[in-house]
Amino acid sequence: MTNQNCGQAAITLLERYGVDTVFGMPGVHTLEFYRGLVASKIRHIAVRHEQGAGFMADGYARASGRPGVCILISGPGLTNAATPIGQAYSDSIPMLILSSVNATEDLGKGRGRLHEITSQQTVIAPLTAFSRTVYKAEDLPAAYADAYRIFEAGRPRPVHVEVPLDVLAGPAPALADRPPSVLPLMPDGSLVEEACALISKARRPVIVAGGGIIDHGPALTALAEQIGAPVIPTIAAKGAMSNRHPLCVDATLSLPQTQAFLRSADLVIAVGTELGGEADCWIDRLPIEGKLIRIDIDAAALTRDYPPDVAIHADGGATLAALAQSVGSSRSQIGAVDVARLRAEIRNSLPSLQRKHMLILEALREALPRDGIVATDMTQLAYSGSYHFPCEQPRCWFHPVGYGTLGYGLPAAIGAQLAQPHRATVAIVGDGGLLFTVQELATAVELGLPVAVVLWNNNALGQIAEGMKERGITEIGVRPRNPDFIKLAEAFGCRTAQPSSIAAFKAALESAFKADRPTLIEMREDAVFLGG
């Protein structure tokens, strides 16, 4: 141990925190981390672009609940991953980014060093919970400890730890054991009483559940049943409460019917959600007109935009459990019947393109085991799925909600499959989005991952083309000339399928899940069997 350098110690320390997989691409600046990796049990996943590393770490984190870890070179390695780090920030995904940075004596001097940037930290800091430079090797263990405190008990977000080249190659710090885990923040008793008082008076209580309760489905379901409150999950909370539960609304906050339903509530309990602007609901403001109880682990999120009547700064799961314990009888007059009516209303008014989407999504649901994972990109098929694809388990549907990036789906599916090797994994991507990160097909082939890549091909940036048309803008740059995706996938060594019926689509999925490599399944929006 005494012969280790700081780079090797950084890896040993990752092992102590239970990290089993890291994503990255070695470069001149990160070699000393790799010296440590060789001797470690941690699996290194070599990507084709650091953007892929970031999205894979995100998919890994969403699928496992543990932080995704990347090792990135100074400068371009880090700026290449900026978009996935931004995505993880906006969706509260735990991620640990270890990077190099130029030597201590070179920082900020504008000397034109390789991979130099005016201030790497200034670029990355706004995308993270915190960004720390390890100026002395002794600071390294504390940086990890602080990061894991956030992952365990705070609002999980990316943390960036950068080590200057001279520190990285210098002697290792003394490594203590991993500090004990931090308990989640418990709710204040008197606030719980206040909240219970509001709940017991409510006739039409509704719960809006966000990604913060993804692992607290049982507590959520128990409270909802106890107080007779329908639950509207956000996209990030899909599956925490089974979509088949009679009190569970689809993740449809962006639809007018669900907004009207929300407006009729005399009490809204918003838990673990930022009540995000257009990212989840596509309108400036959700119609919350009754009382509002907000529960969030992030104090700043408690009062943002929607001033609450009761604000509880605590862990969502712990608070839901405390509420269930303290709340008395319910006077709720809404329930399963209202939810069923709302669902029917939504289903009956779907526009034709979305009906087409539903044909595919229903087939996917039938072919995909209950615990199957779907990582989706920014594409119209995925938007429909985000609302309507039923999930019975949490951590099964991933969508880049807030930041809204293209190119997320494929690498996120790869990361998810690595975290859950025995669960069927699907990527839903559009033709525009797939090209953003298509090279990661090579990574999936190299790893022999049976990811099913469902390509929704409408030969366009469809959403944007519609937007231009609606606004009377001449279409520019939205009808790109597409490659032959089948040839492309074959060149990467993938299996391919172009189903000509729904049955063939299901068969293609089922054989994809059993394969020894990824399968690209191309679905054309204008296919005859989808109604042309």
Place this chain on the structure above:
Amino acid sequence: MRTVGMYLAELLEAYGVEVIFGIPGVHTVELYRGLPNTKIRHVTPRHEQGAGFMADGYARVSGRPGVCFIITGPGMTNIATAMAQAYADSVPMLVISAVNALGQIGSGEGWLHELQDQRQLIKQVSAFSHTVMTPAELPRVMARAFALFAGSRPRPVHIELPLDIITAPADKLPPIRAIVPPSPPAASPSALQEAANWLNIAKAPVLLLGGGAQDAGSFVRAIAEKLDAPTVMSVNGRGLLPPRHPLAVPCSPSMPPTMKLIEGADVILAIGTEFGSTDYDWFEQGGAKFNGKTIRIDIDAQQVVRSRQPDLPIVADASEASSALVPLLSSAKRDGAARAAAARDAVLADLSRTYRACLHLMETVRDALPGAVLVGDSAQPVYAGCICYPSAAPRSWFCSATGYGTLGYALPAAIGAQLAAADRPVVCLIGDGGLQFTIAELASAREAGTPVIVLLWNNNGYGEIKTYMVSRQIHPIGVDIFTPDFQVLAKGFGCEAVTLKKPSDLPGLLREAAKRKTATIIEIEENDYVANYEG
């Protein structure tokens, strides 16, 4: 109603912008409303990183800023790497983006594409970054951007427009008008006279030229010839003296023979070079010792004293200063050709067979396709080129191995270069690892009708890093990666692809590719080429 977005398109046209690179998104559609009424061409990349690198290649060949339209958030973080490369290599670029509406910026309310503070990120990779808070600012900030491109160290400029400003009425804005570009700063006559006094009595002067001197070719050549001074050109200064010029030292100042030449100089005249370590100290041993007096001419007052503090700093544009210096110099023989040849020959003699093969490859391109632009990635042949490729002319050879040192640059930059130089062959020199970074831009090349020639140096992995690992006694990990079938891949993108069978076939394949209307990949197995080339 004419909106600010429409005004912007007309304003850019007035500034002579010919091409805009971008992927339209929900946040930028209103920037596109006015575009069809202009003569500006729009090119759609497949990733915003491609947009940035295309703009970079366009700018390096044309000398004019490359312009991009980029969405809020992910579009900006996607283009960050490309802006940083342009920042490090002083390339003019104008990135116009959307940002969330006034009242939403910085709220943390979870708006689509929201960042805590977009400008905080981007100003680290820009000369300046500006948020247009009121429509009236737009023509003013645009004037500032183009003044910077014309009159100071060129670097990316970022202008962001909140969503509600893009759609605001432009009726109170002044008529469309481009400012007269300011002339770049000239040198102080007394400082130049002092420089001339030193140089005229020097016994062994040496010229060090960087990318800042790119457009001062005839003047720096006259200076070199009058002084009979060997002229060392950094990667971005290559070609300022043509390949067979007796004073040309198109060799990296990191190489020991070049260092020896510099160390023997009694007066060093450095023009438009930042003395960055990727040129001057690649091996991180401290670089050449400057034993003589140093005169530095740089347009950037901070840069003129950075890294190497000169005895005589002169803040001025390279062309202005050089043209004014020429008449102050007296001609004298100083054994320049012999000193230059000694350095040049020794650098070549020290090259490994692999690097010689790489150099042979580049010279084959230069000689088979006269006037070609050669765009390099970070790849083995490109490193050889950085060491000693004698480019035929300035703005004809550049790469991303200098400065920021990114992978995936060369293909999109070549597409941008081709758009700026439709009548010249453009050749992209890239490794298999680098090509996978931005491979999707083959679709853009096909769509834009840019027949770039991709020389793919295939060593089935990250060869350069593997060598590094082995040299540091680290067991190679993550470098022997699975490589796709590039032949099928290229055809899937609608491009041509061929495999080089023997090195002597290359000129013919290049000439055939240059006649095509589509892009061509010429795949070269590193081991085959190194074993079989004759040079």
